[in-house]
Amino acid sequence: MSRKEIENVAIVGSGPAGWSAAIYAARAALEPMVIEGALTAENQEAGTLPMGQLATTTFVENYPGFPVGELGTYLNTALDEERKCVLPPEAFGESGERIGVYGAALVELTRRQALNFGTRTIEEDVVGVDFSKRPFELRLSDDTTILAKSAIIATGASVRWLGIPSEERFKNNGVSACAVCDGASPRFANRPIVVVGGGDTALEDAEYLAKFASKAFVVHRRDELRASKALASRAKSNPKIEFLWNRVVSEILGNDESGVTGVLLANTLNPDEPPMELETSGVFVAIGRRPNVGFLKGSLELTEHGCVKRTVPFRTNTSVPGVFVAGDVADDRYRQAIVAAASGACAAMDAERFLAEF
Numbered sequence: 001m002s003r004k005e006i007e008n009v010a011i012v013g014s015g016p017a018g019w020s021a022a023i024y025a026a027r028a029a030l031e032p033m034v035i036e037g038a039l040t041a042e043n044q045e046a047g048t049l050p051m052g053q054l055a056t057t058t059f060v061e062n063y064p065g066f067p068v069g070e071l072g073t074y075l076n077t078a079l080d081e082e083r084k085c086v087l088p089p090e091a092f093g094e095s096g097e098r099i100g101v102y103g104a105a106l107v108e109l110t111r112r113q114a115l116n117f118g119t120r121t122i123e124e125d126v127v128g129v130d131f132s133k134r135p136f137e138l139r140l141s142d143d144t145t146i147l148a149k150s151a152i153i154a155t156g157a158s159v160r161w162l163g164i165p166s167e168e169r170f171k172n173n174g175v176s177a178c179a180v181c182d183g184a185s186p187r188f189a190n191r192p193i194v195v196v197g198g199g200d201t202a203l204e205d206a207e208y209l210a211k212f213a214s215k216a217f218v219v220h221r222r223d224e225l226r227a228s229k230a231l232a233s234r235a236k237s238n239p240k241i242e243f244l245w246n247r248v249v250s251e252i253l254g255n256d257e258s259g260v261t262g263v264l265l266a267n268t269l270n271p272d273e274p275p276m277e278l279e280t281s282g283v284f285v286a287i288g289r290r291p292n293v294g295f296l297k298g299s300l301e302l303t304e305h306g307c308v309k310r311t312v313p314f315r316t317n318t319s320v321p322g323v324f325v326a327g328d329v330a331d332d333r334y335r336q337a338i339v340a341a342a343s344g345a346c347a348a349m350d351a352e353r354f355l356a357e358f
């Protein structure tokens, strides 16, 4: 993809915020460059793959404009042939089937829309930045540097793990943070699985996994869910989902050959009680996300929760003039695709105004 000597706007990140910023910047004739991220094992492990968190969810029911319908026909006509294979077959549905939009399909459509208006892309990670001088410098994983008059940070957030040693040992051998990526594996078929967390992700994962597993146990550290009422009532009425309240996973049991075989669950109300042992073929961790700010290495001010700080109320400005922020990397409250997409549009408009005065 051809690069400019100095880009007008470099957009870092390829989730709904990044692509939405690109659509707006491209339509403002800024010819944006999106640094999409690299498809590496490290990014898979860290949960920072291109196309963001949305691409790892199943059906997205709350994104406006996508009621159930014959999505397969739309996807087949809107997307390039070589990108269709990125999507799981379920995203297209059976011929004539009316389905909702898959997370990965939604991001692919947004990407295509940005490209249609002249957005350019690079499939590398940004590994460092220098925002202390103009033009800004963004160092990439292929050892090249992008110079840019403005930048939009839209790197999202990544998986929060439990942080116990046995979790590390069994990652990719029964421990996962992506139900959609791993749930259909034969290792979980007709066997019990555990989902940790009490938020929307945990319940959505449990519902998805219950299709394959004999039973999905939701282990939550309290006796009250954080999840929305709609998801909670659906999960509670699903006979294949069982809640284990006031429990945390204190250890994951197993061996190198079979992977995960069970968990020990501590009682959060009575830590002295001996942990309960539960047989399971897998542990799906769904306890929230962490903003992806490592590559900034202190170049932008952060909030107390580790998000990029927005320095002007209701705007996308950061602590560096000319650097704007969008999506979950700056949002520890809403964390919704629609909110991320909207903030991407705002960031592009703020960048456009900044460039007009550059």
Ligand code: NAP
Pocket: 060, 061, 062, 162, 196, 197, 198, 199, 200, 201, 202, 204, 220, 221, 222, 225, 226, 227, 248, 286, 287, 288, 289, 333, 334, 335, 336
């Ligand atoms: P979340 O809402 O932050 O929930 C995280 C859950 O994990 C909470 O129940 C929390 O317990 C628990 N938890 C956190 N740290 C833990 C630890 N160390 N050990 C055990 N449990 C721990 O995260 P999320 O479920 O990923 O959702 C993120 C955002 O995406 C939310 O805004 C959600 O609404 C949205 N989302 C929406 C949909 C949808 O609309 N279909 C689907 C998925 C996600 P406490 O409750 O005790 O804090």
